[in-house]
Amino acid sequence: xxxxxxxxxxxxxxxxxxxxxxxxxxxxxxxxxxxxxxxxxxxxxxxxxxxxxxxxxxxxxxxxxxxxxxxxxxxxxxxxxxxxxxxxxxxxxxxxxxxxxxxxxxxxxxxxxxxxxxxxxxxxxxxxxxxxxxxxxxxxxxxxxxxxxxxxxxxxxxxxxxxxxxxxxxxxxxxxxxxxxxxxxxxxxxxxxxxxxxxxxxxxxxxxxxxxxxxxxxxxxxxxxxxxxxxxxxxxxxxxxxxxxxxxxxxxxxxxx
Numbered sequence: 001x002x003x004x005x006x007x008x009x010x011x012x013x014x015x016x017x018x019x020x021x022x023x024x025x026x027x028x029x030x031x032x033x034x035x036x037x038x039x040x041x042x043x044x045x046x047x048x049x050x051x052x053x054x055x056x057x058x059x060x061x062x063x064x065x066x067x068x069x070x071x072x073x074x075x076x077x078x079x080x081x082x083x084x085x086x087x088x089x090x091x092x093x094x095x096x097x098x099x100x101x102x103x104x105x106x107x108x109x110x111x112x113x114x115x116x117x118x119x120x121x122x123x124x125x126x127x128x129x130x131x132x133x134x135x136x137x138x139x140x141x142x143x144x145x146x147x148x149x150x151x152x153x154x155x156x157x158x159x160x161x162x163x164x165x166x167x168x169x170x171x172x173x174x175x176x177x178x179x180x181x182x183x184x185x186x187x188x189x190x191x192x193x194x195x196x197x198x199x200x201x202x203x204x205x206x207x208x209x210x211x212x213x214x215x216x217x218x219x220x221x222x223x224x225x226x227x228x229x230x231x232x233x234x235x236x237x238x239x240x241x242x243x244x245x246x247x248x249x250x251x252x253x254x255x256x257x
Contacts, residue, residue: 003216003235003236003237004042004195004216004217004218004219004220004236011038012038012039013036013037013038013039013072014037014038014039014073014074014171014172014204015035015036015037015060015071015072015073015074015172015204015206016035016036016037016070016071016072017033017034017035017036017069017070017071017072018034018069018070019032019033019034019068019069019070020032020033020034020035020056020059020066020068020069020070020071021033021066021067021068021069022052022055022059022064022066022067023067028228029052029055029228030052030055030056030059030066030228030229031227031228031229032069032229033056033069033228033229033230034230035056035223035230037172037204037205037206038204039204040198040202040203040204041204041205041220041221042194042195042198042205042207042218042219042220042221043205043206043207043219043220043221043222043223044206044207044209044214044215044218044219044221044222044223045206045207045208045209045223045225046209046210046212046215046222046223046224046225046239046250047210047224047225047226048210048226048250049210051225051226051227051228052225052228053208053225054176054208056208056225057095057174057176057206057208059071059078060073060078060093060174060206061078061090061093061095061174062078062079062086062089062090065079066079073089073093073172074089074092074093074171074172076089091119091168091170092170092171092172093170093171093172093173093174094165094166094168094170094172094173094174094203095165095174095176096161096162096165096173096174096175096176096178097161097176098176098177098178098180100149100157100158100160100161101161102149102157102160102161102164103149104148104149104150106148106149107145107146107147107148108136108141108144108145108146108147108148108149108152108160109132109145109146111149111160111164112131112132112135112136112160112163112164112167113128113132114164115164115167115168116128116131116132116167116168119168131167132145132167133145135163135166135167136163138163138166138196138197138200138201139159139160139162139163139166139193140159140193141156141159141160141163144156144160153186154181154182154183154186155182155183155186155189155190158178158182158186158190159190159193162175162178162193162197166197166201169201170203171203171204172203172204172205172206173197173203173204173205173206174205174206174208175194175205175206175207175208175209176208177208177209177210177211178190178194178207178209178214179191179209179211179213179214180209180211184213187211187213187214188213188217190214191213191214191217191218192217194207194218195217195218198218207219210254211254212251212254215236216236219236220235221233221234221235222234222235222236222238222239223239224239224242224247224250226244226246226247226250227246231244231246231247232244232247
């Protein structure tokens with residue numbers, strides 16, 4: 001598995017986090033966290049379960065408030081904007097859930113139409129059809145348009161979940177454990193899809209994972225979250241060449257070449 005090519009991205013920041021702290025009672029989950037996402041890059045956030053990766057994502061979309069620190073997404077201070085502004089911001093940030101979050105009672109077409117109708121109430125039937133067909137073509141599942149989620153494989157469900165997120169044309173994609181529960185071959189397919197989304201839709205993405213094969217394949221930059229702080233950031237090889245013994249232990253336990 002080759003490391004994803006390093007690209008010289010513009011220094012335009014689409015997400016900027018400074019001195020972020022978040023605790024739940026006596027448990028300090030995030031401690032003085034600093035992180036930046038640059039326009040057009042895939043940033044992988046690695047860490048063990050329970051290290052605060054999901055908490056970080058929820059803070060980014062305003063589902064949780066930080067105890068202190070600054071969180072700026074697309075120029076907006078997330079914890080200081082109105083609810084109306086927050087809803088508008090969320091339309092620009094696509095969240096691909098770990099379990100795909102499809103409605104089992106709806107066909108693939110209906111699942112993809114749902115966010116369009118909910119957020120663009122004046123959209124015509126022709127516009128809906130075009131959007132659905134184009135996004136299914138983009139994820140390679142045009143033939144599944146009239147199927148039910150129960151008829152799809154795990155990998156296909158993941159693709160449809162990503163398609164439903166992309167159909168609103170977000171500027172930022174947040175992937176929560178995109179390869180969790182998938183077989184190795186399907187994992188490679190999802191990794192390729194994440195890279196295709198970056199190139200085709202010009203998205204900036206944060207990929208939350210503990211899958212090092214995924215991290216190496218899709219991450220232009222890697223950030224390792226350990227004990228509530230980012231221990232190191234850089235390319236895959238830079239991060240795992242770090243002298244911190246916790247980083248080496250994470251690699252030895254998780255990575256299969």
